[in-house]
Amino acid sequence: MSSPTQAEIAADADVYRTVLREWLEEGHADAWRDSYQYDIEASIKNNGKLVKLLFESGVGAYGWPVEAGALGGGSLHLATLFDELSRRGIPIPEHYGVLTTLGPPLVRYAPELAKLYLAAFLRGEEWWGQSFSEPEAGSDMASLRCRATPVDGGYRVNGQKIWTSHGVGAKKIVLLARTGTPESRHRGLTLFLIDSDTPGLEIRPIALANGRNELAEVFFDDVFVPTERRIGAEDEGWAIAMYLLQFERGLWAWLRAGVLMNRLGELARTVEPTDAAKARIGELYLDVAALRARAAETAKELADNGEVGPGASVDKLLLGAAEVGMLNAARELLGDTFLYGDTADRWREEWWWSRTTTIYGGAAEAQRQIIADRVLNLPKEPRK
Amino acid sequence: MTPDETKELRSTITALLESPAGEIPAQLDELGWEDLVAEEEEAAITALFSEHGRVLGTSTILDGVLISALGVAADAVIYNAVESGGTITGILVATAPEGDAVFAVPGLRTIASVPAGGLTVSPLPNFDEDLSWSKVSFAAASAVSSSDADWEAAEAAGQRALAAEIIGIARETLRLVMAYTSDRFQYGHPIATFQSVRFRYSDAHSANEAAAGLLHAAFSTDDVRASRAAKALAGRAAQLSAQHSIQTFGAIGSTKEHVLHHYVARGAVLDSLLGSSRDLTSQIGAEILESGFAPILTEL
Structure with missing residues (x-):
């Protein structure tokens, strides 16, 4: 052939x-x-x-x-x-x-x-960084305030972003900024692709507790962005951001399931086969295998239809639980080896990183809310 | 199977399960069940068993799955069997046969020909009081052989069926409690509007759908380990749904008059068949510790 x-x-x-x-x-x-x-x-x-x-x-x-x-x-x-x-x-x-x-x-x-x-x-x-979150807009992304004001030939951006993954060294920043009125919520947002060396743009590292500069904050002081660097139409940013998050539910969860399968094998090769280890490794395996099975279906649905429904929030919850569960198990089963000495650097590093997995891309609490509202159709929470 | 065909299959099954439990196996035969399973195992098994779980069915359809997968002419299945001092003891879900009988005994992976009078049958007090299962024992010498039957594949088929039934129970448990707390008020609002309650349901739903996802994967592979994993996860999910339902129903959920206890107890006893969630989970863990690798059981 x-x-x-x-x-x-x-x-x-x-x-x-x-x-x-x-x-x-x-x-x-x-x-x-x-x-x-x-x-x-x-x-x-x-x-x-x-x-x-x-x-x-x-x-x-x-x-x-x-x-x-x-x-x-x-x-x-x-x-x-x-x-x-x-x-x-x-x-x-x-x-x-x-x-x-x-x-x-x-x-x-x-x-x-x-x-x-x-x-x-x-x-x-x-590589590029994604700048959506702000100090006062995390899971509640529609409340973000970093502003892009139309000027001749483009926009001037002013404000601050935070929690940009791999922001240090990023050549470009995908920015979600407000182009509508402060009250416009999700209707007045626009997405841009900005060169990180544009004058007025500053990236400062944020080290996770493990010492790694995993994250960054990004400051915009009158940063000029030409109109042709707009992604989609003005005020279309929310819809595009929602489109983007679907790939996190499907493809990213699938990617991580593969990584977690490997890490589970590595953990199994490191710990003693006690009864406690058998039960714990078995439980983790079920979590990762279910994540893989679900993410595969979501990835296929995404490939076939170009979109997935709110049910994908389940994948996101399973992903966070598997990530956190894996590293908690490593800490428990490795015991002193996890805490002391230099053979467990990577487990310790990942333990801290794994804490972010139930926060980024919409915290686990926000996912539970989406499932309750849009999948289970429960009566809405009373709002003050 | 198209969505319309699946829907039709489901309504056929719903109607069929309204018959007395004893007539169900014969009605399935009439429907050409074995052919359907051979062609569309996932659609057929999930439709039948999840519905059997939802309506708290007491028929012996699980025996049917094992016997048909083994391809032996057995009358019934004996579950959770142990051998001790020359006697095999286990659980019989079917009604005890009167005369000579052939039993499939998974766990011990043997076929037993027990002559009339050779089977000791006693009633089995059960956490699920709706089930009239019995405790049976017979001389181990009756065990003929493990034959050429593929026990691993048959047990896996049984585990997939059980997983579907347990998921059916877990989903129904959750549906019942959500309906109840959506209508019932405390502090001037429906109970299901309180975040602590809603989050429990989101978690239970996620656990149920995780199990369903893994079960779907198990139907798509010949690797029997996927079926074990799916059953283990289904058992765990049903426990979570039971726990959150009992709590948020309030005291009514733990009463005899309320329907919930049937689902809680049924989930627990079905979990015990063909390997409990706890045992299967540890078995999977032991294998990973032994091999040093987490097996990839499902493809994209």
Whole structure:
């Protein structure tokens, strides 16, 4: 059988899997297997080389449109890439997390921007930050205040953002800003793609308790953004942000399920097979396996219909519970090894990071609220 | 199966389950059940067993799943069997046969031919008082063989059916309590408007749908470990739904007059068949500790 053409690979995620698997079996990416680095900037840099290798060899260039400099295919190609990397014990580069959520809305709502700028991200040469949250607008995103005021040829942005993942070193910032009146809530929001070296824009790292600069705050002091850097129409930001969050429910949850399966194996190889460990590892496995099963369905639904319903909030709750559960189990089962010495750096680091998983992208409490309101149709909470 | 066909199947099953429990297996035969399961296992099994759970059915359809998967001519199944001192003891869900009988005994993975008079039957006090299951014992010498039957696959089929039934119970438990607390007022508002109550339901719903998701995956693979995992997770989910329902029904939920206790007890006893949630979970954990790898059981 002759090897499949680019069009055949792009048209069928199963064909893609075969090609990708063959390539991975040749061992090209195996150098990244045990390449964990505590320092996050170093880690992103090193993993950027893997993104580049995958892209330039072709196998990492599916899942994105040809117009954006890639080889075509859809979100199931991305899901397949994450799956196959995880199965081979290769870490998923940090880039893919942000790409998976920021990429699809860019391609859909701003194809001309995707054409100009996505390729550098896909090639691992840069990464971007997502700036939605503010000090006074977390889960209640519609109350954000960072303002983009129309001026000649574009907008002037003033305000502050916070909790931008991998903000340090990000080349571009996807910003959700207010273009409507302060009372316009979700109706008056607009999305922009801004170069991080624009004058007036400042990124300051926020170290998690583990010492890693996982997050950042971003300050905007009269930052000029040209109109052509707007993603979608003015005041369309909320709809696009909601579109974006669906990829977090589906693809990101799927990506993390693959990572968690690997970490569960690593934990099992580290701890003594006591009865307590058997019960705990078994429970975790059920959580991760259910997450994987649900995320697979959500990812397929997203690929087929372009959208998923409020039921995907279940995936988000399961994801947070699996992440937190995994690291709690590691802490419990590893005991003193977790707390002392230098063999458990990574478990300790991940323990702190895992605490954020029930907060980012809409806190677990907000997800429970969505499920209660929109899935279970319970009578609404009385509001004062 | 198209959505319309699934809907039709469900209403056929709902009607069928209104018959007396003893007639249900024969009616399923008439419907061509085995062929349907062979063609559309997931749709058929989930429709039948989740509905059986929802209506608190007491028929022996689980025996049917195991016997048909084993492909042996057995009369009934003996569950939770143990062998001790030359005697096999276990639980019989079906009515005890009068004459010679052949039993499938999962757990011990054996087929037993027990002659008339060789079966000791005693009533089995049950956490679920609606069930007239019996405790049975017979001489271990009656156990013929494990035959060529694929016990692993048969147990997995039984576990998938049980998982569907347990999920049916858990969903109905949650539906009942949500309906109740949506109508009942405290402090001037329906109970289901209070966040602490709503969050319990969101968690219970998530647990039920997680189990349903894993069960769906289990139907799509030949790896029997997925079926074990699905049953383990279903048992855990039913416990959570039971716990949150009992609490938010208030005292009425723990009374004889209220329907809830039937669901709570049924979920608990079904969990015990073909491996409890607790035992299966530890078994899965033990295997992962042994191999050092968490098995990927489901594909995209």
